[in-house]
Amino acid sequence: MTSLAHMLEQVSDAVSESRLLCIVGGNSKSDIGHELIGDPVAVSGHTGIVDYQPTELVVTVRAGTSLRELQEVLAEKNQMLACESPQFDGAATVGGALACAQSGPSRPWYGSIRDQVLGIRLINGKAEHLRFGGQVMKNVAGYDVSRLQAGAMGIFGLITEVSFKVLPIPETTQTIRRRLESNTAIRVMNAVCKTPLPLTGACWTDGNLYLRISGQASAIDAIAAGLEGEPFDAAAGFWTALRENRLSFFDGAGDLWRLSVRASAMHAKPDGDWLIDWGGARRWLSGSYDRDELEYIAGNAGGEVTQVRGGDRSTDFFPTPAEPHRAMLQRLKQAFDPAGVFNRGRLYSWL
Amino acid sequence: MNGPITSTVDTATLATKFRAFIDDDFVITDADAKRPFECDGLFVYKEMPRLVVMPASTEEVQKAMRLCFDHCVPVVVRGAGTGLSGGALPHPEGVLLSLSRLSRILDINHDARLARVQPGVRNVAISEACDEFGLFYAPDPSSQIACSIGGNVAENAGGVHCLKYGLTIHNILQLTVVTIEGELFTVGNEGLDSAGPDLMALLIGSEGMLAVVTEVVVKLLPKPSHCKVVLASFATIEAAGDAVGAVIANGIIPAGFEMMDSYAIKVAEDFAKAGYDVDAAALLLCELDGTAGEVDSCVAQSIEVFERHGATSIRISQNEAERALFWKGRKSAFPAIGRISPDYYCMDGTIPRRSLSRVLCEISRLAAEFDLRVANVFHAGDGNIHPLILFDQSKPGELQKAEAFGAKILELCVEVGGCITGEHGVGVEKLQQMLIQFNDAELAQLNAVKDALDPKGLLNPGKGVPTLKRCQEYRSL
Numbered sequence: 001m002t003s004l005a006h007m008l009e010q011v012s013d014a015v016s017e018s019r020l021l022c023i024v025g026g027n028s029k030s031d032i033g034h035e036l037i038g039d040p041v042a043v044s045g046h047t048g049i050v051d052y053q054p055t056e057l058v059v060t061v062r063a064g065t066s067l068r069e070l071q072e073v074l075a076e077k078n079q080m081l082a083c084e085s086p087q088f089d090g091a092a093t094v095g096g097a098l099a100c101a102q103s104g105p106s107r108p109w110y111g112s113i114r115d116q117v118l119g120i121r122l123i124n125g126k127a128e129h130l131r132f133g134g135q136v137m138k139n140v141a142g143y144d145v146s147r148l149q150a151g152a153m154g155i156f157g158l159i160t161e162v163s164f165k166v167l168p169i170p171e172t173t174q175t176i177r178r179r180l181e182s183n184t185a186i187r188v189m190n191a192v193c194k195t196p197l198p199l200t201g202a203c204w205t206d207g208n209l210y211l212r213i214s215g216q217a218s219a220i221d222a223i224a225a226g227l228e229g230e231p232f233d234a235a236a237g238f239w240t241a242l243r244e245n246r247l248s249f250f251d252g253a254g255d256l257w258r259l260s261v262r263a264s265a266m267h268a269k270p271d272g273d274w275l276i277d278w279g280g281a282r283r284w285l286s287g288s289y290d291r292d293e294l295e296y297i298a299g300n301a302g303g304e305v306t307q308v309r310g311g312d313r314s315t316d317f318f319p320t321p322a323e324p325h326r327a328m329l330q331r332l333k334q335a336f337d338p339a340g341v342f343n344r345g346r347l348y349s350w351l
Numbered sequence: 352m353n354g355p356i357t358s359t360v361d362t363a364t365l366a367t368k369f370r371a372f373i374d375d376d377f378v379i380t381d382a383d384a385k386r387p388f389e390c391d392g393l394f395v396y397k398e399m400p401r402l403v404v405m406p407a408s409t410e411e412v413q414k415a416m417r418l419c420f421d422h423c424v425p426v427v428v429r430g431a432g433t434g435l436s437g438g439a440l441p442h443p444e445g446v447l448l449s450l451s452r453l454s455r456i457l458d459i460n461h462d463a464r465l466a467r468v469q470p471g472v473r474n475v476a477i478s479e480a481c482d483e484f485g486l487f488y489a490p491d492p493s494s495q496i497a498c499s500i501g502g503n504v505a506e507n508a509g510g511v512h513c514l515k516y517g518l519t520i521h522n523i524l525q526l527t528v529v530t531i532e533g534e535l536f537t538v539g540n541e542g543l544d545s546a547g548p549d550l551m552a553l554l555i556g557s558e559g560m561l562a563v564v565t566e567v568v569v570k571l572l573p574k575p576s577h578c579k580v581v582l583a584s585f586a587t588i589e590a591a592g593d594a595v596g597a598v599i600a601n602g603i604i605p606a607g608f609e610m611m612d613s614y615a616i617k618v619a620e621d622f623a624k625a626g627y628d629v630d631a632a633a634l635l636l637c638e639l640d641g642t643a644g645e646v647d648s649c650v651a652q653s654i655e656v657f658e659r660h661g662a663t664s665i666r667i668s669q670n671e672a673e674r675a676l677f678w679k680g681r682k683s684a685f686p687a688i689g690r691i692s693p694d695y696y697c698m699d700g701t702i703p704r705r706s707l708s709r710v711l712c713e714i715s716r717l718a719a720e721f722d723l724r725v726a727n728v729f730h731a732g733d734g735n736i737h738p739l740i741l742f743d744q745s746k747p748g749e750l751q752k753a754e755a756f757g758a759k760i761l762e763l764c765v766e767v768g769g770c771i772t773g774e775h776g777v778g779v780e781k782l783q784q785m786l787i788q789f790n791d792a793e794l795a796q797l798n799a800v801k802d803a804l805d806p807k808g809l810l811n812p813g814k815g816v817p818t819l820k821r822c823q824e825y826r827s828l
Contacts, residue, residue, distance in 0.1 A: 055596035128792045136701040137733035138773035140556045147552030168602035196573040219644030260542035264463040281543045302541025318546040324534035331803035
């Protein structure tokens with residue numbers, strides 16, 4: 001039996017026997033969200049590139065394929081999935097990265113993983129294998145069910161295949177490092193982001209601001225020379241470690257919070273232990289804090305806060321949407337998965 | 352809900368109820384005053400609504416929706432009415448909700464590079480308002496002077512710069528929406544990510560069928576410091592098509608990459624005097640932007656690729672005036688066609704670029720079969736084709752012939768692995784082609800999404816996604 005037929009059978013059986021299922025890709029993100037409950041459906045056997053057309057800038061890949069393998073295949077043609085999603089030692093799969101909406105340091109300039117999606121195939125809660133979107137850049141036929149899956153953590157169904165837009169790997173990349181305190185770093189990042197420089201990374205950590213620029217070799221040298229700071233040669237390792245949450249900032253087992261805020265927002269709690277990425281739009285905070293206080297801070301900065309590590313896994317740690325939004329999600333869940341078999345309670349306790 | 356909609360209130364009573372919270376002048380019952388709203392940019396479909404209602408605030412939109420929900424009155428939302436698929440065609444039993452009075456730019460935060468605007472703000476007005484900060488709003492549909500940002504969200508509008516800068520969906524940070532029940536909520540935030548399913552993605556491009564947008568936060572980008580256009584002529588469509596793929600394979604992502612066929616070149620040149628080579632079979636406009644060094648390097652590489660692919664002539668814009676002139680021909684293709692033909696029908700499909708010559712050959716064969724002329728303009732970079740079918744509505748049967756020709760083109764797009772609409776939407780125009788794009792289980796899932804967010808089926812009924820009943824009717828044809 002093929003991996004696809006097997007997955008369809010598992011879903012179909014679960015529906016008829018009223019059993020719960022939990023979707024498992026590379027099992028690299030099981031610490032996100034609530035505890036997994038239900039019988040596991042393994043997607044990791046459903047692998048491989050279905051179609052890759054470098055001159056079309058489009059790749060179609062089975063959802064169990066590891067991101068690392070996908071990036072290796074693309075790199076052979078000097079292309080990449082530009083959102084730099086974390087690979088977690090090669091375990092992270094394409095489907096898992098999309099379901100958890102994980103993007104890396106280049107996200108403000110190249111877009112999120114959702115932004116690269118052109119289409120998907122999905123097994124819904126009726127065990128139907130459906131196709132939405134396509135393999136072309138522009139497509140407004142039908143509702144955008146494909147990109148809806150980003151961040152849904154599998155509650156609407158099992159993603160079996162994804163088509164992505166890909167981009168050329170820039171000819172050259174350089175990083176400039178500059179010693180700055182965090183408040184000033186936020187101001188500098190926003191000022192640089194306002195200029196038309198080919199930025200692909202802007203992060204502050206451990207007293208240093210790191211600016212990454214990428215593009216044509218002939219142009220990048222001159223641009224780098226014009227930026228204040230010193231060239232940072234060990235940059236490749238730095239950006240990879242940042243992408244993988246492996247910088248020393250992420251060490252330890254204490255509480256970890258992630259704020260998604262307006263990039264220029266004032267730096268609240270400057271005495272805290274922060275890592276500021278995405279030009280100021282993503283801010284990690286390490287330590288024990290009152291959730292309500294952080295929600296207040298994030299709200300004032302036009303955004304929201306998620307607890308990423310620590311805390312009580314039985315309570316909701318993703319921000320709870322307002323009531324009408326919540327009702328929409330519940331009705332959508334019913335529309336995709338009427339028997340409620342997929343990833344029950346994984347994202348929110350009430351879904 | 353796919354059954355007929357039975358409203359529980361007569362028109363006069365409904366108008367009175369609206370006038371309780373909207374100024375009299377903006378609850379329109381008079382036939383002559385309603386006339387301008389009877390169609391959108393797709394003139395061939397016309398319908399008169401019971402009422403045209405023009406709310407001036409989010410609160411008024413909420414009240415209007417509650418009223419329609421309580422009395423089972425269909426609601427068709429209209430922005431600037433420039434849509435090309437009949438998405439804003441009124442419902443004969445319904446209210447046309449025009450958002451044109453929600454037309455204020457509420458805030459421009461140039462440090463954070465975002466703007467908070469109401470849905471009736473014109474697309475180009477955003478870029479104009481942030482120009483002084485060196486910023487712009489990237490999606491630029493060809494109707495950008497007139498079309499509204501709310502309409503852009505409804506159709507996920509694109510434009511000529513999509514390949515590099517993305518579609519509407521890639522340039523929106525937050526939406527404030529009102530449900531059919533009149534409930535208000537926001538999706539997204541002023542940061543880049545938000546937890547949970549990407550409901551914002553579902554709403555963008557949903558053609559006014561899931562909710563009403565009353566506020567939009569758009570992303571603003573720094574204006575590139577340098578920009579040049581390379582204009583290249585080719586003796587065959589194939590050579591031009593191959594050259595497009597080769598530029599991209601070289602690692603260059605042009606800001607805009609457009610193709611025109613020989614007929615479109617002649618008509619546009621005649622109209623705009625842009626200096627196009629009228630003997631060419633295909634013309635490419637390749638716009639490259641960025642820092643000075645990047646632009647020069649990309650221009651040199653593109654020229655080398657064009658020469659290798661047998662370009663018969665190559666010109667590079669020497670200044671901003673010349674760059675604008677090169678674009679003028681392409682951007683005036685529609686009015687230029689309008690001048691030589693009583694009517695034209697603008698199609699919108701997407702294809703994998705490698706199928707370009709096959710598709711254009713087949714279109715020209717179909718043109719002969721239907722005995723109609725066709726001019727092709729094409730967003731070559733992202734595979735979005737816009738064949739313009741020329742016809743004369745005053746000749747009996749010619750409109751039907753043009754529509755049949757258009758339908759064949761869309762079927763062809765699906766056959767080569769593309770889709771039936773790149774940026775115009777399905778509206779009423781492409782309902783039948785939805786059955787080629789999707790199977791019954793997929794359409795049932797799309798209908799289930801619709802039912803989830805609009806349980807009474809009141810939001811823009813009869814558009815976008817064919818109901819299951821219509822599916823059966825079409826399939827039996």
